[in-house]
Amino acid sequence: xxxxxxxxxxxxxxxxxxxxxxxxxxxxxxxxxxxxxxxxxxxxxxxxxxxxxxxxxxxxxxxxxxxxxxxxxxxxxxxxxxxxxxxxxxxxxxxxxxxxxxxxxxxxxxxxxxxxxxxxxxxxxxxxxxxxxxxxxxxxxxxxxxxxxxxxxxxxxxxxxxxxxxxxxxxxxxxxxxxxxxxxxxxxxxxxxxxxxxxxxxxxxxxxxxxxxxxxxxxxxxxxxxxxxxxxxxxxxxxxxxxxxxxxxxxxxxxxxxxxxxxxxxxxxxxxxxxxxxxxxxxxxxxxxxxxxxxxxxxxxxxxxxxxxxxxxxxxxxxxxxxxxxxxxxxxxxxxxxxxxxxxxxxxx
Numbered sequence: 427x428x429x430x431x432x433x434x435x436x437x438x439x440x441x442x443x444x445x446x447x448x449x450x451x452x453x454x455x456x457x458x459x460x461x462x463x464x465x466x467x468x469x470x471x472x473x474x475x476x477x478x479x480x481x482x483x484x485x486x487x488x489x490x491x492x493x494x495x496x497x498x499x500x501x502x503x504x505x506x507x508x509x510x511x512x513x514x515x516x517x518x519x520x521x522x523x524x525x526x527x528x529x530x531x532x533x534x535x536x537x538x539x540x541x542x543x544x545x546x547x548x549x550x551x552x553x554x555x556x557x558x559x560x561x562x563x564x565x566x567x568x569x570x571x572x573x574x575x576x577x578x579x580x581x582x583x584x585x586x587x588x589x590x591x592x593x594x595x596x597x598x599x600x601x602x603x604x605x606x607x608x609x610x611x612x613x614x615x616x617x618x619x620x621x622x623x624x625x626x627x628x629x630x631x632x633x634x635x636x637x638x639x640x641x642x643x644x645x646x647x648x649x650x651x652x653x654x655x656x657x658x659x660x661x662x663x664x665x666x667x668x669x670x671x672x673x674x675x676x677x678x679x680x681x682x683x684x685x686x687x688x689x690x691x692x693x694x695x696x697x698x699x700x701x702x703x704x705x706x707x708x709x710x711x712x713x714x715x716x717x718x719x720x721x722x723x724x725x726x727x728x729x730x731x732x733x734x735x736x737x738x739x740x741x742x743x744x745x746x747x748x749x750x751x752x753x754x755x756x757x758x759x760x761x762x763x764x765x766x767x768x769x770x771x772x773x774x775x
Contacts, residue, residue: 464770465686470677470748472697472762477643477667481507483636484660487652494650498641498667505639507658512634519627526616526623533616544606551599558592565589644670673750673758675707677766678743687712687768693748694771698763699756706751706773713745 489506492498564585572582650665658664675695679687687709695705748766750758767774 464768465679465683466765466767466770467677467679468765470675470695470764470766472758472760472764473674473676474758474760475669475672476760477645477669478663479504479639479665479667480661480663481636481639481658482660483507483512483633484658484662485511485637487654487656487658487664490652490654492647492650492665494647494665496647497670498645498647500641500643502641503638504641504647505664507637507639509634509637512630512637515630516627516634519623519630523620523623523627526620530613530616530620533613537613540606540609544603544609547599547603547606551596551603554592554596554599558589558596561585561589561592641667643667646670668760670755670758673753674710675748675750675764675766677746677748677764679712679746680741680743682741684712684744687746691769692774693769694767694773695748695750696765697757697759698765699759701765703754703757704772705753705757707748708751709768710747710749713747716742716744718742 485507487505488508489503491503491505498504565582568577568582568585571577572579645667648666648668652664675693689709689711691709693707693709695707697703697705746766746768
């Protein structure tokens with residue numbers, strides 16, 4: 427049997443080992459570069475905006491036009507609350523407004539009458555002033571004549587009595603004119619009551635409109651578990667409407683990868699509903715903060731610093747919000763798992 431020397435095989439083994447080590451290193455560098463330049467995540471989640479359907483008024487549910495998982499269009503009738511109590515409230519508010527308007531008209535007539543009375547009182551004051559001035563001039567004329575005995579003193583005394591009566595009448599007329607002017611008043615209180623009645627009527631009409639609920643956007647009905655006849659409280663959520671006008675993916679990216687994530691960057695998304703159909707989207711925004719247990723603590727207290735130290739540092743992840751382009755509805759379900767590839771993939775040539 428021929429013996430083979432092991433020394434002749436060492437150079438070949440070393441070369442193979444070096445080649446393997448070099449290949450592994452190059453492969454690692456390539457993978458690290460790819461992960462850095464093309465961040466990805468396999469824990470994304472499909473998301474959409476929702477509307478919690480509720481009415482600002484309460485009452486009995488008399489009509490329910492939708493069922494769970496139904497697709498609706500914007501403006502479709504969803505449900506209706508018994509409108510009768512709110513119709514009665516509108517009628518009452520209309521009656522109150524009519525009553526307030528009638529009161530304003532009545533006050534306008536009263537103000538007109540009082541204004542006329544004030545004008546009459548003012549005219550009477552002017553006449554009293556004229557009579558008083560005339561009586562004063564008469565007394566001034568008769569005084570020297572009575573002193574020289576050209577007229578009887580009785581005539582002079584009568585003139586003085588007339589002057590005194592005219593002065594009293596003037597004073598009374600002035601007081602009556604002032605009182606009549608103050609009694610005119612204004613329409614402020616009546617107009618304010620009318621405005622309050624008008625506001626109450628508008629509020630009643632608004633409440634009546636809230637008994638009919640329509641879809642604010644296209645979407646899907648979820649979490650519906652009641653039937654007609656249910657008594658609803660004001661602002662009680664009856665079901666949730668998943669908006670269908672825009673869909674998003676929320677993917678948590680490591681902080682070491684955020685440098686390559688830019689707003690408006692192209693994204694390839696695969697929904698696990700069908701992993702063979704690529705969805706296209708773009709980065710809309712990157713989260714600015716996440717809650718960390720290391721920084722937990724109550725306000726106005728000392729910082730909470732754990733005693734232990736972590737020898738292995740795990741990179742923090744931040745949520746990246748990705749807006750999807752219009753896609754087939756069958757691939758879009760809120761909460762579905764999605765794989766995300768940024769700046770890479772079939773949808774981003």
